[in-house]
Amino acid sequence: xxxxxxxxxxxxxxxxxxxxxxxxxxxxxxxxxxxxxxxxxxxxxxxxxxxxxxxxxxxxxxxxxxxxxxxxxxxxxxxxxxxxxxxxxxxxxxxxxxxxxxxxxxxxxxxxxxxxxxxxxxxxxxxxxxxxxxxxxxxxxxxxxxxxxxxxxxxxxxxxxxxxxxxxxxxxxxxxxxxxxxxxxxxxxxxxxxxxxxxxxxxxxxxxxxxxxxxxxxxxxxxxxxxxxxxxxxxxxxxxxxxxxxxxxxxxxxxxxxxxxxxxxxxxxxxxxxxxxxxxxxxxxxxxxxxxxxxxxxxxxxxxxxxxxxxxxxxxxxxxxxxxxx
Amino acid sequence: xxxxxxxxxxxxxxxxxxxxxxxxxxxxxxxxxxxxxxxxxxxxxxxxxxxxxxxxxxxxxxxxxxxxxxxxxxxxxxxxxxxxxxxxxxxxxxxxxxxxxxxxxxxxxxxxxxxxxxxxxxxxxxxxxxxxxxxxxxxxxxxxxxxxxxxxxxxxxxxxxxxxxxxxxxxxxxxxxxxxxxxxxxxxxxxxxxxxxxxxxxxxxxxxxxxxxxxxxxxxxxxxxxxxxxxxxxxxxxxxxxxxxxxxxxxxxxxxxxxxxxxxxxxxxxxxxxxxxxxxxxxxxxxxxxxxxxxx
Numbered sequence: 001x002x003x004x005x006x007x008x009x010x011x012x013x014x015x016x017x018x019x020x021x022x023x024x025x026x027x028x029x030x031x032x033x034x035x036x037x038x039x040x041x042x043x044x045x046x047x048x049x050x051x052x053x054x055x056x057x058x059x060x061x062x063x064x065x066x067x068x069x070x071x072x073x074x075x076x077x078x079x080x081x082x083x084x085x086x087x088x089x090x091x092x093x094x095x096x097x098x099x100x101x102x103x104x105x106x107x108x109x110x111x112x113x114x115x116x117x118x119x120x121x122x123x124x125x126x127x128x129x130x131x132x133x134x135x136x137x138x139x140x141x142x143x144x145x146x147x148x149x150x151x152x153x154x155x156x157x158x159x160x161x162x163x164x165x166x167x168x169x170x171x172x173x174x175x176x177x178x179x180x181x182x183x184x185x186x187x188x189x190x191x192x193x194x195x196x197x198x199x200x201x202x203x204x205x206x207x208x209x210x211x212x213x214x215x216x217x218x219x220x221x222x223x224x225x226x227x228x229x230x231x232x233x234x235x236x237x238x239x240x241x242x243x244x245x246x247x248x249x250x251x252x253x254x255x256x257x258x259x260x261x262x263x264x265x266x267x268x269x270x271x272x273x274x275x276x277x278x279x280x281x282x283x284x285x286x287x288x289x290x291x292x293x294x295x296x297x298x299x300x301x302x303x304x305x306x307x308x309x310x311x312x313x314x315x316x317x318x319x320x321x322x323x324x325x326x
Numbered sequence: 327x328x329x330x331x332x333x334x335x336x337x338x339x340x341x342x343x344x345x346x347x348x349x350x351x352x353x354x355x356x357x358x359x360x361x362x363x364x365x366x367x368x369x370x371x372x373x374x375x376x377x378x379x380x381x382x383x384x385x386x387x388x389x390x391x392x393x394x395x396x397x398x399x400x401x402x403x404x405x406x407x408x409x410x411x412x413x414x415x416x417x418x419x420x421x422x423x424x425x426x427x428x429x430x431x432x433x434x435x436x437x438x439x440x441x442x443x444x445x446x447x448x449x450x451x452x453x454x455x456x457x458x459x460x461x462x463x464x465x466x467x468x469x470x471x472x473x474x475x476x477x478x479x480x481x482x483x484x485x486x487x488x489x490x491x492x493x494x495x496x497x498x499x500x501x502x503x504x505x506x507x508x509x510x511x512x513x514x515x516x517x518x519x520x521x522x523x524x525x526x527x528x529x530x531x532x533x534x535x536x537x538x539x540x541x542x543x544x545x546x547x548x549x550x551x552x553x554x555x556x557x558x559x560x561x562x563x564x565x566x567x568x569x570x571x572x573x574x575x576x577x578x579x580x581x582x583x584x585x586x587x588x589x590x591x592x593x594x595x596x597x598x599x600x601x602x603x604x605x606x607x608x609x610x611x612x613x614x615x616x617x618x619x620x621x622x
Contacts, residue, residue: 042525043444046436050496053433057493058459061470068469127360138361139612140605141368147604148372148597149554151572156375156593159586167374170391181389201371206615213616255461262463265556269576283465290469291561300469307466311458318457325450 062307068300075294089301099302101277102285108192109267109281110260113199118253120200121207126241128208129215142205150202154269157198161185185271191279195267202266207252214248215241247320254317258310282306372597379403379590386587402591411567412592415574422484422559422570423552426491430548431541433492434499439529441500442507443515453504459497464490464557475562486562487570491555495548502617506540507533543614546607550600571596 037045069089071082093099128138145153160167164181172178184194218241226236264283267273273280273288280288286306290299378386382399385392406412440446441453467490475486510533518528534541559570566574575596578589604611 039525040445043440043446046440046444047446049433050437050500053429053489053493053496054459057471057489058462058467061467061474064470064473065466068473123360124364127357127364130357134361138365140608141365143604143608143611144372144601145368147550147600148593149556149572149575149600151554151556151576152593152596153371155575155578155589156371159378159584159589160371160374162586164389165387165391167370167391170389170393174390201367205368209612209615213612258461262465264465265572269556283463286465287468296469296473303463303466303469307463310461310463310466314458314461317461318454321457323450323453323457325453 065300065303065307068296069304071297073296073300075296085297089298090305093298093301093305098277098280098285102280102282105192105278105280106261106282109196109199109263109279110257112192112196113203113263114253114256114260116196116200117204117207117256118249121204121211121252122249124204124208125211125215126237128212142208145202146205148202150265151269153198153202154266157194157201158185158270161194186275188275188278191271191275195270195279198270199260199263199266203256203260207256210252210255211245211248214245218244251317251320254313254320258313258317261313262306262310375590375593375597378586379594381587383587387583402587403595405585405588406592406595410574411569412571412574412595414567415569415571416595418484418568419553419570419572422487422491423549425484425488426495426552427545427549429488429492430495430499431545434496434503434544435534435541437496437500438503438507439533441504442510443512443529443533444525453501456497456500456504460501462494462497464494468557468561471558472561481562482565482568484568487552487555487559490558490562491552495551498551499544499548502544502614503537503540505617506537510536539610542607543610543617546603546611547614550603553600 070084070086072080072085072089073082074080124142128135128142148156161169161184163169163183168184169178169181172182173180182190184190222240222244223236226240231239262283263281264287267279267281268284268287271279273284277285282302283306286299286302289295289302293299377393377395379402380398380400381392381395382397382401385395441449446452471490472481475481475489480486480489514536515528515532518532519525523531553570554572555570556572556576559573560576563569563573566577569577571592575589575592578585578592
C-alpha cells in the first residue's frame with residue numbers, strides 16, 4: 001500500500017499544488033481590492049462599450065433590415081399588418097424592370113467613376129511624386145475637393161451645369177466645343193457622365209493620395225538600376241513602377257468600388273435619379289422605395305441586395321489587406 | 327567615340343549633354359503643364375463657388391459669364407442668415423460632429439488598446455470584421471434605424487445623428503488606432519507594468535501620450551466625416567431647427583429662381599472651416615486617409 005501510495009505520490013503532489021493555491025485564493029472582491037483586475041478581464045471591459053454600440057446600432061438594425069425584407073411592411077397601409085412573406089419581396093424585385101435598371105445604372109456609375117478616378121489618380125500621383133517647386137501647393141489643392149461636403153459639391157456642380165449661365169456652359173462655349181446653352185442634367189445621354197465627372201472631381205484626390213503613398217515606398221535604387229540597364233522612362237514605368245504599385249492599386253480599386261457602389265449623397269442631390277430613372281442608382285432606388293413609396297418590406301429587400309454586394313466586395317478587400325492578428 | 331556621343335547613356339561625352347538637357351526641359355515643361363491642368367481641375371469648382379458668392383446678383387445670371395467680378399459684394403453672406411435657421415444649423419453640426427468624434431475616440435481607444443496590447447481571443451477575426459464594417463453601406467441600415475429611432479422618440483434630436491455616426495465611425499477609429507498601438511514597442515508598455523503600473527496606467531501614461539498624433543488624425547477624419555454626413559441627418563431629422571448644415575444646404579431654394587448667390591455663400595461658410603482644418607493638418611490627414619484604407 002505504501003509503495004502503491006508512493007507510486008501515486010507524484011501525481012498527487014501535482015494536484016496538491018493547485019489545491020493548496022485554491023485554499024489561499026482570495027474572494028473576488030478582496031482579490032480585486034488587492035490586485036485589480038486581470039489583463040484578460042480588462043481587455044473585455046475595454047472592449048465592451050464598442051461591442052454594445054456596434055451590436056446595438058449596426059448589428060441589430062442589420063438584422064432588423066433582413067427581417068423587414070422578409071415581411072410586408074408598408075407605412076402607408078398599416079392595416080395590412082406585417083405578415084411574413086418569405087422571399088416574396090426579393091422574387092418580386094427580380095421581376096421589376098426598375099430594379100434591373102438601377103443595378104445597371106449603379107454598374108455604369110461605379111465602373112465609369114472608379115476607372116476614371118484610377119487612371120487620373122495615377123497620373124496625378126506620378127506628377128506629384130516628381131520633385132518640383134509648387135508640389136506642396138498641389139498636394140494642398142488636392143485636399144480641397146475631398147474636404148467639401150458631397151452635398152455642397154453636388155449643388156455647386158448643379159450650378160456649374162445649369163444651362164446658359166453656368167460655368168460649364170461658359171467654358172464649353174468659350175472653347176467653341178458647343179454653341180448655345182446645353183442642359184446636361186436633362187439629357188438621357190449626358191446626365192450620367194455629368195454625375196460621374198462630379199464624382200471624379202471629388203474622389204480622384206483620395207485615390208491619388210493612396211497611390212502616392214504606394215509610389216513613395218518604391219526604393220529609388222530600383223529606378224537607378226533600371227536606368228543603368230538602359231531602360232527608358234516608359235520601360236521604367238511598366239517594369240518597375242506598375243508591378244510594385246500593383247498591391248496599392250488593387251486595394252485602392254476595391255475600396256473605391258465598394259464606396260462608389262453605395263454612393264448616395266452626390267447623385268441624390270445633383271439629379272435625384274433623373275431624368276426619369278437614368279441616374280437612379282440602386283442606393284437611390286432603395287431609398288425611394290423606402291421613403292417615397294414607404295414600402296419598407298421591398299425597400300429593405302433592395303437594401304439587403306446592395307449590402308450583400310458590398311459585403312462580398314468587402315470580404316475580398318479584407319483578404320487583400322492581409323490582416324494579421326496584433 | 328563619335329557614335330557613342332549620340333547615345334543617351336554616354337553621359338560624359340560633351341555632345342551628349344545638350345540632348346539630355348533638352349529631354350529634361352521637355353520633361354519639366356510637361357510636368358508643369360500637367361500640374362497646372364490638375365490645379366485648375368481641382369480648384370476651379372471652388373473658385374466658381376467663391377466668385378458666385380461674392381458677385382452681386384445682377385452679375386450672376388448673365389451670359390457671357392463674368393469670370394472675374396469687378397467688385398465684391400458680401401450681401402449674400404448676410405442673406406444666408408436672414409429668415410433661416412442657418413446659424414442654428416451650424417451649431418447643430420458642431421455639436422453633432424464634436425460629440426461623435428469624442429465618443430468614437432474614447433470607445434475606439436479602449437478597444438484598440440485591448441486589441442493591440444491585451445489578451446483577447448480571435449483578434450484577427452475581430453479585425454477582419456472591423457474592416458468589413460468600415461465599408462458597410464449606410465443605406466442598408468437607414469430603414470431599420472429610422473424605425474428604431476421613431477419608436478424610441480429620438481427622431482429630430484441630436485441622438486438620431488450621434489448614435490449612428492458613432493457606430494459608423496467606430497470601426498474606422500478601431501482600425502487606425504489598433505494599427506498604431508501595435509507599432510508602439512511592447513517593451514515600453516511592459517516595462518511600465520514591470521515598474522509597477524497597472525495596465526490602465528500603462529494605457530494612460532505610456533500609450534496615450536505616444537499615440538496623440540494618431541488620435542488627432544483619427545479625430546480629424548471622424549469630425550470631417552460627421553460634418554459632411556447627409557443620409558442619416560436628412561432622414562432622421564425633419565425639423566428645420568435641428569438640421570445640420572449639409573441638409574440645410576440641400577433644402578436651400580427660392581420661390582422663383584434658385585438663389586445661387588446665397589447657396590454659394592452658405593457653401594463657402596460650410597467648406598471654409600473644413601478646408602482650413604485640412605490645410606493646417608495636411609500631413610496628418612493624408613497619413614490618416616492612407617492608413618484608413620491601406621495598412622497602418
